[in-house]
Amino acid sequence: MEGKGSGGKVLVVAELRGEAIHPVTFELLGKGREIVEHTGGELWSVVFGSNVDKAKASELIYYGADRVFLFNDPVFSSLNTMVYAHNLTRLCREEKPDIILIGATCFGRSLGPRVAAARETGLTADCIDLRIDENGELIQIRPAFVGNILAYIKTKTKPVMSTVRYKVMRAREKDKSRSGLIIEKTAEKSFQDRIRLVGEAIPKKLNIADAEIIVAGGRGLGSAEGFRLLGELASLLGGVVGSSRPPVDDGWIRKEHQVGYSGSIVKPRLYIACGISGSPQHLFGMKDAETIIAINSDPSAPIFRVADYGIVGDLYQIIPLMVKEIKARRSGLG
Ligand SMILES: Cc1cc2nc3c(=O)[nH]c(=O)nc-3n(C[C@H](O)[C@H](O)[C@H](O)COP(=O)(O)OP(=O)(O)OC[C@H]3O[C@@H](n4cnc5c(N)ncnc54)[C@H](O)[C@@H]3O)c2cc1C
Numbered sequence: 001m002e003g004k005g006s007g008g009k010v011l012v013v014a015e016l017r018g019e020a021i022h023p024v025t026f027e028l029l030g031k032g033r034e035i036v037e038h039t040g041g042e043l044w045s046v047v048f049g050s051n052v053d054k055a056k057a058s059e060l061i062y063y064g065a066d067r068v069f070l071f072n073d074p075v076f077s078s079l080n081t082m083v084y085a086h087n088l089t090r091l092c093r094e095e096k097p098d099i100i101l102i103g104a105t106c107f108g109r110s111l112g113p114r115v116a117a118a119r120e121t122g123l124t125a126d127c128i129d130l131r132i133d134e135n136g137e138l139i140q141i142r143p144a145f146v147g148n149i150l151a152y153i154k155t156k157t158k159p160v161m162s163t164v165r166y167k168v169m170r171a172r173e174k175d176k177s178r179s180g181l182i183i184e185k186t187a188e189k190s191f192q193d194r195i196r197l198v199g200e201a202i203p204k205k206l207n208i209a210d211a212e213i214i215v216a217g218g219r220g221l222g223s224a225e226g227f228r229l230l231g232e233l234a235s236l237l238g239g240v241v242g243s244s245r246p247p248v249d250d251g252w253i254r255k256e257h258q259v260g261y262s263g264s265i266v267k268p269r270l271y272i273a274c275g276i277s278g279s280p281q282h283l284f285g286m287k288d289a290e291t292i293i294a295i296n297s298d299p300s301a302p303i304f305r306v307a308d309y310g311i312v313g314d315l316y317q318i319i320p321l322m323v324k325e326i327k328a329r330r331s332g333l334g
Pocket residue numbers: 146217218219220221243244245246247258259260261262263264274275276277278279280281282285295296297298301313314315316
């Protein structure tokens with residue numbers, strides 16, 4: 001594939017969260033496999049860590065990589081992006097991948113642009129899909145104009161770099177029979193770094209992106225108090241509380257609960273939208289939920305167009321009825 005198209009060697013940057021590989025990495029490997037199967041290229045991955053071994057690198061092979069570059073060095077014990085960027089830039093210079101895919105996580109969003117600048121290439125951020133055109137060129141698809149249209153972007157420089165949002169691609173099944181090459185690399189430590197780490201923020205307790213059941217509230221709640229009611233329903237169902245953006249902007253609930261274009265993308269089994277109108281920016285984050293129930297007093301609210309079940313009415317009447325009914329059934333009275 002050298003010279004023609006962009007999909008020859010695709011490099012997926014693995015992200016570690018503590019000891020575990022972030023699932024966005026497996027999603028990117030799934031998409032990477034699709035690309036190289038189309039172009040006849042090879043899928044590579046790179047993992048950086050202070051305690052990563054070949055077993056961890058093998059995980060990346062089981063999910064689709066043909067070759068893994070393994071950097072195991074204490075220099076990666078803190079999440080100082082400058083260290084990662086420096087070594088990823090070196091790797092790109094040496095190995096010359098055609099495409100680099102990075103998760104659009106906080107870490108990836110900080111890493112990608114530094115490497116793109118160092119390699120003097122373009123980066124398309126926050127992609128929601130990737131395709132290969134008839135010339136073997138990568139088409140990067142991402143929302144534009146606050147999510148109202150989709151932009152199809154080609155990068156003319158190499159490597160082509162994209163960050164891809166979590167939960168928009170599908171990982172392949174883990175295949176332990178796959179084999180591949182693990183190449184150990186030496187990290188370079190001596191470089192200019194003006195960043196001084198003063199500590200780490202306490203990790204978020206809520207992981208809304210991976211929740212199976214979400215009870216979400218919008219401006220229709222009227223006040224922060226409404227989230228107490230949603231919290232009761234969510235905990236009865238074993239789920240978590242989500243939100244549209246206005247309650248976050250008004251300080252009723254923390255940002256980590258926000259679903260949508262500028263929040264998290266979620267794919268739960270059940271999404272109950274309460275007092276949410278269904279703007280394109282909100283739908284962007286939850287339209288792929290398996291089952292959507294919408295509760296809204298306005299029968300013409302756009303949320304009903306994506307809902308599997310719609311309840312027209314006042315959420316302050318409907319949710320207490322749902323809570324009462326669930327409790328009655330649980331106690332055998334229903
Ligand atoms: C760059 C950008 C990024 C954005 N990112 C996001 C994002 O990530 N997530 C997001 O959600 N939005 C986002 N938005 C905002 C988005 O455009 C909408 O403004 C927002 O989604 C509307 O939220 P809402 O549905 O809660 O409020 P509204 O649109 O005001 O809807 C409230 C609904 O509640 C109903 N209602 C009122 N009272 C009751 C009641 N008692 N019982 C039942 N129903 C009731 C009303 O009929 C109405 O349909 C973004 C906007 C921009 C410009």
